[in-house]
Every structure is written in structure tokens, then in C-alpha cells.
Amino acid sequence: MSRCYGIIGTGAIGGYYGACLQQAGFPVHFLLRSDYEWVKAKGLRIESVNGDFTLPRVNAYNDPAQMPACDVVLVALKTTQNQTLPQILPSLVGEGSTVVLLQNGLGIEEEVAKIPSVGRVLGGLCFICSNKIGAGHIRHLDYGQVTLGEYAQNNEPCGITMVMQEIEQDFKRAGIETQLSEDLHLSRWQKLVWNISYNGLSVVLDATTEEIMANENSRVLVRQLMEEVAIGAKTRDRAITPDFIEKMLDYTTKMKPYKTSMKLDYDSHRPLEIEAIFGNPLKIAQAANTDLPRIRMLYQQLQFLEVMNCSQCNF
Template sequence: MGGLEALKPGTDSDRPVHIVFVGAGAVGCFYASRLHHPSHNIHVSLIARSNYKALTEHGVHLQTHSFGDYTFRPHAVFPSVAVAAANPNPSGAGFREWDFIIVTTKALPDRSDDSALIAPLVGPRSCVVLIQNGVGVEQPYRARFPANPIISAVTVISAEQTSPGTIRQNRWTRIHLGPYTNSASFSSSPGHTVTPTYPRGDDTTGALSPTGVVPHPASVPATTTDASPSALLPTTTHLTSLLADWWTRHGQIRDVDVADELALQTIRWHKLCINAAFNPSSVLSGGRGNADMVQDAELRAHLAGVMREIWEAAPRILGGKGFPAYMATPEKILKSTEKNVGSKPSMLLDWEAGRPLEVEVILGNPIRIARARGVELPRLQTVYALVRSMMEVRERRGKGGRL
């Protein structure tokens, strides 16, 4: 990444900066389109799957509330990580290392290990950026890439892919960026990565296992207490500022915010208050939307209880002072949700479509991280157990298994 360490925000690099997005869905394509500026030496490529043909032939058509309609033509579009790793420079000018690898896939650690997926892309000086839901999403990447800078990001955006290669951005563009060392570790000492004890077994998927079980060592390289992710903090903080500058100065996104590590994790846990309450409850309640749930007295009390449990536990988990006054309280969230008529949480949409659910990063990981800090989340654990059971029953039925 030679040269980027000395580059100051507000100035342009004197050599090409190459960025690849892993995940070409609505969120990935939108933020990639606002970061791609070849005239300023910033070149963004995409790794796509189902929409690869459309993106290759026509680029990305964006219909946005914030910037009007436009077409984004990436520097390159790859059909897989393997192709992007084998031929990172489609112009044939020789091998180069990706400066930034930005992951915008859905976080499903119980299904696959995305840290292993991107491993072929990561060079010694690459920076990994995670724009994913939930908490604890950074831990597998830190375990696998102990010497690489990692940036954690939380976004609030309403966007959807209406057809292959066509993205509609409805509302919001806010994104928070912050450096990550090891604050979301499942260890009781978040400042260090420790070598865990693994159960016997032949699972090599690298998926996060259910609460109380740790991943198999064949897929997640264990580091030792000698590792010092905090040594990466100055470099990571600088790279975070560069990304924020490019999205703001060139991409014209007005609500890009940079936070320190504790503040960024606090933002993740605040968003979790909403996601952990509304998402699984919409599935467990039989498919009711957000506004519909808060109009039901018993469901409203349940939602408030889950949010309040996280709200009160977060300071003990994070070692901070609690949520800042500007962040909406559970009561304000419930009140504002009354107006969100017709809205369905993403987990309900995934459930109705038969897709996997982000149950681990929204429910399982918070429970694991909290327990490692000596904090129990009984309401959240109940919701987690019920949703996981529903998923297992559906899968067994789908495979013709007997209950």
C-alpha cells in the first residue's frame, strides 16, 4: 500500500488506489459507485455472482433518492474471488495488491466463513473493510488476518436491487467508519486474541458454532497473546480517514462519520437494539411488520424488553459509559416505528423467501460476547433459541426429515 500511509485526506494519491467490493448487492453497489473516481486515481472493482452478466454488459444502473439516476461502470467485474485474486489487474499490467477489500455480503457465519473466502485477495498491506450487520462480525477476520488493518463500518441505508444490475436507493446514506483492533472478541480480554480450546470434530467450514461452542481450528488460524492488534491502530485510523474523505469529497455523501473503536462498537450495539428486537420477532410473531407489532400491547412490551436489556447491558459489555444522549432510546424507537406502516424487517423477508437468516451476528454473537464479559442476556437468549429451532425444523422438513 506504499504511499497511502503518507497521503493526507483532501489530497489525491500519485498512484492508482485499487479497491474491490466483495458482494455486489444493493448496499455494495451503492457505496462502490460513490467511491469509484478514476480521475482521482481511485479505481473500484466488484465481485459479483448472480448479477455478474448484467454488470459486465451494462454496468450498474442506480436510481437514487440522493443523487438522481446514473450508471456506474466499475474498473472491473469479477465472477468470483478466485478470478479476482488470480487476475487482479484486468489491463494486464502485472500483478498488484488490493489496497482495500470491502466486504458487503450478508453475514452468515453459521453457513460460511467469509474471512476464508476473501483470504486469496488479502496481501501483506491490504486493508479489510466490513460493512455488515450485527456485532462480532470482525472477529473471524482478526483471527485470520492478525497483521492487517481492519475497518468496521455501520450503515443506515434503504436500498434494494430491483433487477440484476439495477439498484434503487430509497432513503438515507449514513455510514460510520472506525478502526478495529479486537474489541468484539469472544474472549474475556478483548485487547488480546487468545488460543481457544476446540472440540473434536471434522467441521472445517469455519462457521461460528452455536453459543458455547468455538470454531474448528482447521479453518480459523489461532493467534496467541503475543499478537498485538493495537499496534495497527495508527495505520488503521489513517486509512479510515482516507476512505471517509473519498466518500465525502468525491462521492458527495454528506453523512460519513469517523468514530474511534469504542464509539463504533457502541453504534453497532445501538443498531443491534433495533435489529435484535424487531427482526426475529417479526418471524416469531407469524410474519407481522414493524408498525403492526408495536400496535400490539404484548408485542410492544416484548420489543421494549429486548431493547432495554441490550441498552442496559451494553456499557458493561463494552466497558464504556453507555449510549450517548443523541441516540434514540427504546421508547423513542417504538414511537417512531408506529409510522413505519407496511415495513417488513430484512429477516422476515429472508424467512419468507426461504433464505438463511443473519441469526448468529444479530442474536448469537451478542450472547457469546456478553457471556465472555460476565453478562447474561436472558431475553435475547430466549429469542435466539426459538429462532434457531424454527430454522432447524424448517430445514429438516425441507430435507424430508421427520420431527
């Protein structure tokens, strides 16, 4: 019998992966806000480099209390909305359920694991170019890999667990490229190598990834930021190698022109994921008496820009 999936946050990430799972035959339940009436009536439309498809009928909800308990709950909200999870998750998880956080940043699994009735928590690191371009309409431009790792207290490595392997099998059946991580905390730091550099600079420089990589000065700055992330990871005894940094630079050079999620949020006057992506790593480094000056400056610039942008924020 197929596992049942719940999608919390049916946007560019949750909508795409949830639609792929339903297309592959899994029962999927989608929680929506602004798109609820549209998706309930017309379903989801996916444009993808892997092939376009439409789901004319989906299980759509605007109230988590109306959703059934699911075997796996994929949380694809921005971390700026995580304060809503204590009200959303308890009714969606049953005995043996797994919560997977398809989110960016550090320190998020620890907070979600504290929510009553939430048991096993996984992190999912998504390397994907995907945008929501209209009501129930998602455009997948490039990549799509998900790295899964299980959370344990004090961020101890869990190795490859049975539940990770089971979800991997489901994802692969849905055409979602998946890797398993023995050490979620290391994978989180590795994801920051890209997120801190490109999400932050895309807002501060008002640029796409292509524009950032086309300029010699910004390319140098990207590399310097990535090297600072590696210094931060080292304070937690996690090693990010120069080869990994080179791989991220190469991936981004080959990537189709892309506006980062933080740039899209900024342009739409939505709150930015500054604390999860920048603030938490800086706090960890500071606790180890380590300064990350370029990341700290980027953090301060983003805080300033968000305040200036907030008169039109849609909270």
C-alpha cells in the first residue's frame, strides 16, 4: 500500500514535489492558502524540463483540521512561517508519521521536533530551480535533487535509516532524484554554501545568478562567502572541501538564468528568510569565537533592505 503524503506549502517547491508524487500514484493532500479555490476547482499545472503535466483533480484543503493524518508530511513553507507549524502539524501526524522539512537554513529541525505529537523529523535539502508563476501553476526550470537526512538531538549523525530509504524509494518512483545523507547537519552547512552566497547577493546586488557569475568581482565575492561558510561549518566539526565549493560554482555557471527565492520574495515585498539562513549560522560561529565578516555584513545589509522594503510587506 502506498504511503500517504501531506504537503504544507503548495508553492514552487511543495507544489512541484507533491504533484510529482501524485502523478506517480501516491495519495497526496495539499494545504493551500491564496490558491485554494483555484486549485480545488482546476487542480495543478506543472511545466517542467522533465515533461509538462496537469493534475485536474487534487485533494486541496485550506484548513489543516480537515486533512487526514499522513504517513509523511512535507513542509515546504518558508521558515518565516514556521511559527504556524505548532497549529498545523499535530492534526496531520499519527503514530509512525514522519515530518520532512524541505526548507533552507540551520536550526529548524530542532524547533519542529519540540512540537507535541511530532515524532521523527527529517531534513530535505532541495537543489532545484522552480517558480510559482500563477495560481496552481508551477514552472520547474532546472535540477530537482533532494538530499534527505534524519535529525537527532545535538545534531548527531544518524547514518542511513530505514525511513530515509523508504522515502527515497517513493521519490525515485515519482522521478525525483534523491540522495541520502548520513549527517544532516553537514548537509545543512553544505546547502548554505549556495544559499548564503546567491540568495543574499541576488537581493543586495539586484541580480540573477547568471549576472552574478558573469561579473569577475561578484564571482570573487561568491567564492569568499562560500569559504566563510566552510569556516563556520568547521566550528561544528564539519568539513566543507574546496572541491565542494568548486562544484557549487560550476553548477551555478551552468544553471539557466534564475532569480533566487529570496530575490523573488524581496521583489514581492514578502518577509525574507534572513535568520534561518544567515542569523543562525552567525550565532553558531560567534559562540565558537569565530567571526565571519562578509556573511555578517551581508546579514546586516539584508536586515536594512528588509526594513526599507517592509512598508509594502504582505505578512
